[in-house]
Amino acid sequence: MSVLNAKDYNPREGGPSFSVSHRLLRLVWGIVWGVFGRCSPVPFHGWRRFLLRVFGAKIAPSARVYPSASVWYPPNLDMGAHSVMGPKVVCYCMSTIRLGPYAIVSQFAHLCGGTHDPDDPDFQLVPKPIAIGAKAWVAADAFVGPGVNVGEGALLGARAVVTKDVGAWEIWAGNPARKIRDRKRF
Template identity: 60%
Template sequence: MTVLNAQDQRALEGGPSFSLRHRLLRALWGITWLLLAAWTPPPLHRWRNLVLRCFGARLHPSARVYGSARIWFPLNLTMAAHAVMGPRVNCYCQGRIDIGEKAIVSQGAHLCAGTHDIADPDFQLVTRPICIGTRAWVAAEAFVGPGVTVGEGAVLGARTVLFKDAEPWGVYVGNPAERLKTREFRSP
């Protein structure tokens, strides 16, 4: 017997994907980020981390999030040591998003952990986790879709669109993303 969580149950009933409480919490989050963090200069990453942690994000103290980043629901965000979420990143974390150690998500990139069921007449929300591996780089304005894992050390070139897993140390470009080559890693 399959047990459904509250979100899946609402989807089956054709109702909203998220409860009123959840939507109010997101509204409070948006106002809080706007007033306390969105305008702050880059060196204040520890302050922004504190604001994110107050709303449930799990961030290593050395993780950095720029003020212009848009984070949909902090409770679904995890960032490891020295991970960076750059300016104007759209972190659409309807589902879980994990960013690994020393991983970089560059300016204007989109991490989208939600989509809609096109077989459903109400287009109900479907969430799938995203995992950005250790030492991976999601370059400027790249898009990572729901359920995708960017392997350790992988690189997504600027404006790359990725809907399938990226292999470790692979270099990907294009729309849809294609593996260009294997990245040679040299330890500093």
């Protein structure tokens, strides 16, 4: 997926950051998810995996996505075995967002895969990938910023805001998030 040059399209004045075909795919996706995904019963994880795969997501057969979760652009979503995207999660995947095996993203968490260049007068969009490692847990209402890697087995506490990488098997909390201690490995 390529991002349009802000100098040519002027997003500061309402111009697009993505091509027409990209925006049309997101429009169709939004309609399909709204009609067939969001209204599906909670246990119908297989149905929602199917819908996401049809639109290009890479999802393991045992991954679970709750109906109220919001996935901005399915081709940029990659979910490992037994990973979970909980209720009302915002997966703003302007760039790739990967959830490793057994990773949990709890209710109301926000994964934000893009930002803008603060020094660019044209407000250029800059997509940055996010990786949530195997057995990591992003707790309720936490925010994971663009380009952040949450290491294997790491825990990001409820309502924490992280804008830099979290090491493997570390517990972080707060706003801004800071390391609290190491987590017991399992």
